Amino acid sequence: MYALGVDLGGTNARAAVVEVSTGRLVASAKESWTDRAPERAVQAVAALVGKVAAGHDLGGLPVGVGVAGMVRGDVVVNAPNLHWRDVDFGGPLAAALGRPVHLVNDLSAAAWGELKAGAARGAADTFTVFVGTGVGSAIISGGALLSGATGVAGEFGHLKVVADGGRACGCGEHGCLEAYMGGAKLTEWMQESGVQGTPADLERLALEGVTTAKGLYDFAVGHLALAIANQVTVLNPAVVVLGGGVLLRCPGMVRRITEVVMTRASVAARAGLQVQLATLGDDSGLVGAALLSRR
Ligand SMILES: [Zn+2]
Structure with a gap:
């Protein structure tokens, strides 16, 4: 069983297909970006997800997106590194991907990754x-x-x-x-x-x-x-x-x-x-x- 993840940082965006039982990266891709306009981020993330998903039968699998900032539902409330405030990122991204999007704070994501597949297993x-x-x-x-x-x-x-x-x-x-x-x-x-x-x-x-x-x-x-x-x-x-x-x-x-x-x-x-x-x-x-x- 696979899961789809994205890590959206201040300078890089990464996407991966992850094996759920082990946390192993089955496929991954990375892109640096300097233009931090939310529309550009939607395009960049959609392209990355398309790249890693190619060749895997993922159906309508949701994608989890970690963002360095405060997140509420589909909205990035405040992400100082991205200079975003109250940006509806999840909605447009889900529309671009044709998949449900689950936004999460990057540290929450990291803690969860270490709990399920890392140091705190x-x-x-x-x-x-x-x-x-x-x-x-x-x-x-x-x-x-x-x-x-x-x-x-x-x-x-x-x-x-x-x-x-x-x-x-x-x-x-x-x-x-x-x-x-x-x-x-x-x-x-x-x-x-x-x-x-x-x-x-x-x-x-x-x-x-x-x-x-x-x-x-x-x-x-x-x-x-x-x-x-x-x-x-x-x-x-x-x-x-x-x-x-x-x-x-x-x-x-x-x-x-x-x-x-x-x-x-x-x-x-x-x-x-x-x-x-x-x-x-x-x-x-x-x-x-x-x-x-x-x-
Ligand atoms: Zn402070």
Whole structure:
């Protein structure tokens, strides 16, 4: 049995046919795009889905589409990376594809992919944190994604890590975790402080003991790690899944987070807890969007 998934990012769109029982990609295609007009996105995604679906007898199979933003029904309420606000994307896409479309937040999709086919297979309660350009999370409780009263639960990147003020965040507020730890903002902060390179370079310099680098690194990673430990205390997950471009490239961060979670989360909540790196890598969201469409 197959499922169809799409991962719509700020710079790339990917589509895949996924084997439901294993999460394996049977066919996949990718396209970069710079024109982020919603009509162009509909065309690009429709072309990608057509490409991967060719040669497979998929009938009227629905397609799951993961979007980096807040999603409600067919509408992308807010996707800062795409500069979309209140865009009806699902309706026109379903019309173009001749298939039902199931829109989902990209982190929810990633958490679902890791639950069904990755690091958290067999678990029912997980807390998934991805650090890439930004910081995002998703909560699965009792086998179901937690969405909250108005669908915005899990906005972990916008936890405040300083009591007053703090660095400006892309969300318009100040002092958010993402304003320090998101790949984009961390790189900005490094440049302002005279530390060149990527977050991976920051990790190397910090571990070598370069004072400025160590200051930034300890602040950013320390707050991320403590915030995850506190979520573990509140949510009592069986597995914490860590992923995203920054964490996948910075093993020192993963070690620090694991250490802090295992010493600072409540004793009861950390008993039996596993902290795992996402095993589907860049495919978590793609696989999860596909599998969510077949629930
Ligand atoms: Zn924010």
